[in-house]
């Protein structure tokens with residue numbers, strides 16, 4: 001059995017002469033939750049739409065669940081669930097009516113419909129809301145309803161485009177519990193996000209910028225492989241210290257976090273801690289383990305440019 005359910009090689013998408021997805025190679029395993037992490041406009045949604053067959057690539061090869069895209073996009077359609085960042089169900093229909101409508105689109109018989117809908121209402125804690133208009137649900141309830149609708153036909157692949165941008169942390173956590181249930185039962189899930197805590201929950205992750213994949217691996221691998229050295233500085237005058245360090249060549253980034261200053265240095269320095277001490281003698285300096293945000297900073301923007309230079 002082939003465990004790679006999404007494979008792309010050289011996947012590229014131009015809109016006129018703007019390259020939104022640039023030479024993207026992916027290999028995503030069955031049953032995994034794989035994230036696209038990146039700033040606005042980096043090509044996350046475009047990649048997702050290419051993987052659903054909604055968009056035609058300008059170049060490259062795409063195989064999803066064994067189907068070659070874009071040629072076999074129609075056959076793939078029934079095998080995927082797709083949820084976009086905007087609530088795309090009907091505000092004026094009740095929760096139940098929305099689900100009944102989607103069930104009809106997927107051609108479920110009356111008996112199948114009854115069974116599946118009561119299952120979904122229970123699973124997504126929407127039983128007591130089933131006769132409420134979708135438009136009057138809270139952000140978290142809307143997202144649960146959208147996930148119920150996207151999974152109604154039990155697709156083996158689920159694509160979620162920034163699914164929790166409008167929900168609070170508690171609802172986000174609850175939403176992710178459901179994603180892990182789905183993954184546990186073999187569903188492959190692609191999720192785009194710009195939240196670090198969501199990215200950390202993924203089994204695998206691509207960090208994207210300007211349509212390019214800058215890093216790929218599990219969050220643990222990405223943190224382990226980070227070439228930069230990370231320091232936490234404490235002491236007086238941290239704002240000033242941050243400004244003083246920011247422009248120096250070996251400094252990838254500085255960021256104040258509460259009472260500490262987090263500093264990322266390029267790997268080229270023979271003794272990074274000694275170098276830092278020379279710059280800021282009166283400050284406590286402790287080397288710390290990288291986190292995912294450090295990986296992100298070193299993989300994008302100025303941090304990326306400095307990382308590859310040094």
Ligand SMILES: Nc1ncnc2c1ncn2[C@@H]1O[C@H](COP(=O)(O)OP(=O)(O)OP(=O)(O)O)[C@@H](O)[C@H]1O
Pocket residue numbers: 015018020038039040041042043044045046047
């Ligand atoms: N249909 C389109 N026509 C022209 N340009 C487009 C089109 N769709 C996307 N783009 C451009 O391609 C780039 C990538 O957009 P995309 O929506 O994939 O980014 P994203 O990472 O999903 O961002 P966001 O988080 O803001 O949704 C952007 O510069 C966007 O303006």
